[in-house]
Each structure stands twice: as C-alpha cells, then as structure tokens.
Amino acid sequence: MSFSFSSSSSQTLKTAYFASGCFWGTEYHFQKKPGIVSTTVGYTGGCVSSPSYPLVCTGKTGHVEAGEVVYDENLVSYEDLVRLFFETHDFTQKNGQGPDIGSQYLSRIYYTDDSQKQMAEKYVQILTNLGYDVATEILPAEPFWKAEDYHQQYYSKKNGTPYCHVYRKIF
Secondary structure (H helix, E strand, O other): OOOOOOOOOOOOEEEEEEEEOOHHHHHHHHHOOOOEEEEEEEEEOOOOOOOOHHHHOOOOOOOEEEEEEEEEOOOOOHHHHHHHHHHOOOOOOOOEEOOEEOHHHOEEEEEOOHHHHHHHHHHHHHHHHOOOOOOOEEEEOOOEEEOOHHHOOHHHHHOOOOOOOOOOOOO
C-alpha cells in the first residue's frame, strides 16, 4: 500500500526515483511534500531480479535502497523534489548515510528522461559551486523492485522520525 493523497481528474502524474541512504528516511520526507501522490520504497540499480532485503544488505547485488515517488506535476515540480532530496540527507557522504555504511546506502538520483537528468545535473553543479564535494551519482532509471511490505511507510506506521535524514535548508 502506497502513501496517497486524494486525487483529482486534472492530475499530471510523473515518477521519480531517489536513493539517499535508508529508504525509510527518504520516503518520510517525500511523503510530507504537497503534490506527492504516492511513495514506495524498494531496490534499484542492481543485477538481481526481485531482490530481498537480506540479499541487498549483503552489498553484493549492486542495489541501493531507493524511493519511488509519484507526483502531480501540476502541484509540485521535479525541481522541487530534487531540492528536497538534497536538503534531507548528506549528499557528500561517499559510502553510506550517517551510521548506515555500505553500497546499498549510496546517494543517487535515477532519471527517467533528459529533463530529469538535466535538472539533477544543474543542482549538483549549484552545490559544487557552493563548495560541496557532491557524492551523489546521477544515473538512468533501472528496474525498481518494491521492498517487503513491512518497509513501506515505516515511520508512519511506527509514528517515528528518521535517524539519518534531517531537513536543512540549502537553497
């Protein structure tokens, strides 16, 4: 079950994929953004079909924990989502996020078209110009595998907040 807001017939839905460490924290911040229709956590970027959490945690599949974000572009822009992505995790950390270390916690943006790629690159350049050493990779979208149900909307179910993802205004 994905997190959802009420919908209207005038929606123009788009999908974006972001990896910023533990997918629970990634999802937490996107769920709260007006214009988001649904969020799903899962795995992408690897070489195994239908991976499981224990398998991804080995670090041997090439997958990262990621969030699939479906949004109404009439209410929120992809640019807004990219800014939120960068403002809610440490995009300079190279082998994980906070205390979560390993290749499955890398910072990545997976683009679905050239406009998403260009927007992601624009913000990496802005951050670089501000003096940040950006570790985020920008890659073409790959198959996205939904994670196990107990991972979906984790912080909403637990009534908690992320331990690795904190909002800080940059832009």
